[in-house]
Amino acid sequence: MSWFTKTFSSTIGRKLVVALTGLFLCSFLVVHLIGNLQLFSADEGIAFNAYTYFMTHNPVIRAMEIILLLGFVFHIYEAYALSRRNQGARSVKYAVNHLDQNSSWSSRNMGLLGTVIFIFLLVHLYNFYFKLKFGEIGLDAQGNKNLYAITEEAFSQWWYVALYVISMVALAFHLIHGFQSAFQTLGLNHKKYTPAIKAVGYVFSIVVCAGFAAMPLYFFFFK
Amino acid sequence: MAGNNPNSKPMNLTLKVWRQKNTNASGQLVTYNVKDISPEMSFLEMMDVLNEDLLRQGQDPIAFDHDCREGICGMCSLYINGRAHGPESGTTTCQLHMRKFSDGDTIVIEPWRANAFPIHKDLSVDRxxxxxxxxxxxxxSVNTGGVPDANEIPxxxxxxxxxxxxxxxxxxxxxxxxxxxxxxxxxxxxxxxxxxxxxxxxxxxxxxxxxxxxxxxxxxxxxxxxxxxxxxxxxxxxxxxxxxxxxxxxxxxxxxxxxx
CATH class of the missing domain: 1.10.1060.10 (Alpha-helical ferredoxin)
Structure with a gap:
């Protein structure tokens, strides 16, 4: 094996990929959240649909979409590979084990939380991305594809709103551990900065996920 | 001396201990009762008492690792009630005392579990x-030759x-x-x-x-x-x-x- 493949098949090398892609996906969450805040503007979706047109036609965004897909693929694949290795490192389990007394629940259940988020992602992509790309969609007053109407329709169903809110809670717990954990994996632990990183990670997780969860709740209760 | 301490009433305990003949054998938890355990004993001394009993009964004593018994050597192990070195933080098993337990408690004792630590026997693992x-x-790397002065390198x-x-x-x-x-x-x-x-x-x-x-x-x-x-x-x-x-x-x- 070359030094490169040795590095990225080692335990730290794989973690490094998970950390870097994780932080990249965090940056995607910010962009996605800010863009989608236009759902709250009181213009029956004119601004949101114009934004949708921009996002589906700008060449830079189109290229970033492929990088984003790769980010998800590497994040999920490497985390899965590490989980398999970690589960295989202890074949005989403890009869009594009190990890609850020395670590947080979210830190121990990143795989479970990630799986919930992954399932949500598939449903979410099917419902909006695929409908937008391949489905028959009406046009709004400006002649743009009316994704706003699709959103309004989806979020009028209670079970759909529930799925979104539960998934955002899972994402919040995933981020609370993941955000600060990524910095630790990159070797960035220093008494000057680590307390700030932990605080920012906590606030980031809550604010971003609450922002996303507010969208289905807004449509369900106020539209 | 033990009799004067109000907290030093002897305890009776139920132990569930992992027994395994050798690396390749399959093991299981075996229940033992120990009586009159002084709260001032260390956890390992309690294990010694149990082993004395087992020897008197003609049974195979429980293998467990230990050496200095003062928290320095790193030899003692034991996963006690779901925690490494027991419920106390910042201690080894030899520094864990029976006063941390109460009369009538059930204590589950397992070896370190990791595939990289194969079990020698019972609670003793290969580290x-x-x-x-x-x-x-x-x-x-060090140079041979004269011994350098202490604190020569700032x-x-x-x-x-x-x-x-x-x-x-x-x-x-x-x-x-x-x-x-x-x-x-x-x-x-x-x-x-x-x-x-x-x-x-x-x-x-x-x-x-x-x-x-x-x-x-x-x-x-x-x-x-x-x-x-x-x-x-x-x-x-x-x-x-x-x-x-x-x-x-x-x-x-x-x-x-x-x-x-």
Missing amino acids: SALDRIQQAGGYV IPKSIADKAFDAATCIQCGACVAACKNASAMLFLSAKVSQLALLPQGQVERKTRVENMLAQHDEEGFGSCTNIGSCAAECPVGISLENIAILNREYIVAKATSENV
Whole structure:
């Protein structure tokens, strides 16, 4: 094996990929959240649909979409590979084990939380991305594809709103551990900065996920 | 003396102990009752009492690791009621006293569990995987010849303290036992940062971390997911900051070393 493949098949090398892609996906969450805040503007979706047109036609965004897909693929694949290795490192389990007394629940259940988020992602992509790309969609007053109407329709169903809110809670717990954990994996632990990183990670997780969860709740209760 | 202490009433306990004849045999938890245990005994002395009983009854005593019995050597292990070295933090099993338990308690005692730590017998496990990681790079080059004067190389106090804190690792393996991934990263990180922080460790710095991590992975330990159980259970308080140091040592070494 070359030094490169040795590095990225080692335990730290794989973690490094998970950390870097994780932080990249965090940056995607910010962009996605800010863009989608236009759902709250009181213009029956004119601004949101114009934004949708921009996002589906700008060449830079189109290229970033492929990088984003790769980010998800590497994040999920490497985390899965590490989980398999970690589960295989202890074949005989403890009869009594009190990890609850020395670590947080979210830190121990990143795989479970990630799986919930992954399932949500598939449903979410099917419902909006695929409908937008391949489905028959009406046009709004400006002649743009009316994704706003699709959103309004989806979020009028209670079970759909529930799925979104539960998934955002899972994402919040995933981020609370993941955000600060990524910095630790990159070797960035220093008494000057680590307390700030932990605080920012906590606030980031809550604010971003609450922002996303507010969208289905807004449509369900106020539209 | 014991009789004068109001808290020193003897206890009767139920123990569920992992019994396994050898590495390849399958094991199971076996229940034993121990009587008249003084709260002033250490956990290992309580095990000695049980073994005396077993010997008198003509049974095979329980194998468990121990040596100095004063918290220095790192030999004692035992996963007690779901915690490495028992419920106390910052102690080894020999420093755990029976006063932490109450009359009538049931105590489950299991060996360190990791595929990299095969069971010799009962509660005694083979921790030589940690030795092999150490041998892969946990050393420094020294010149032969005259003995150098003490403190000849200036080292800032804060760095010396940090290196010393890392050097307090007694290689007991509690970090591996407590980690949900059976990872030895806390151990490895203590060994790597101890030497990487000091001027004496610079010669082998990059090769050291590369070889030691390669050996860690080859032994079949899991990877770190930053849950922090290891540092919480470490009897000498090795900090998680060492794992961050290990990560950046590894990243820098892989990016810049001469080893292709």
